[in-house]
Amino acid sequence: MSRTTDQDEPQSQRATMVDKHVGQRIRERRLAMGLSQQQLARIIGITYQQAHKYERGQNRISAGRLFSVAQALATEPAWFFDGLGADNVVEELPPRQRMQMELMRNFASIKDEKQQEALSSMARLLAGS
Structure with missing residues (x-):
């Protein structure tokens, strides 16, 4: 026991x-x-x-x-x-890392592939790459 x-x-x-x-x-x-x-x-x-x-x-x-x-x-x-x-x-996660995770979750929930591509292009433009 x-x-x-x-x-x-x-x-x-x-x-x-x-x-x-x-x-x-x-x-x-x-x-x-x-x-x-x-x-x-x-x-x-x-x-x-x-x-x-x-x-x-x-x-x-x-x-x-x-x-x-x-x-x-x-x-x-x-x-x-x-x-x-x-x-x-x-x-605890730093605020920036928490925001990155939220962005990943939101991106993954977008069902339209063209919308995902548009968002990805916009992120590349904003990042300057």
């Missing part, structure tokens, strides 16, 4: 924070690549509901599954842990 002590509680809270952080990073990368949850789920062989739970941090993702997700999203598994500081504390 397993006993839960006060010392066990902080560990489970940290694990939950890590799970939520990894889930957020999966969502960020998926959106940046323009994939829906359904598409990602199909690629890695899970249900849409399971993908949703991973992204919300409700279900812990196994190492093997995280490796599959990383391959599907063309990144390294370690990328999902970027932003975790000492003692698994999630570091």
Whole structure:
């Protein structure tokens, strides 16, 4: 029989924070690549509901599954842990990086390819490249 002590509680809270952080990073990368949850789920062989739970941090993702997700999203598994500081504390994103993520999400939600191309051209012009 397993006993839960006060010392066990902080560990489970940290694990939950890590799970939520990894889930957020999966969502960020998926959106940046323009994939829906359904598409990602199909690629890695899970249900849409399971993908949703991973992204919300409700279900812990196994190492093997995280490796599959990383391959599907063309990144390294370690990328999902970027932003975790000492003692698994999630570091706040700088405002500029937060704005970039919002831009990626909004761009990925544009369904019309011509509108995406127009926005991309405008961004290149504004950037001066």
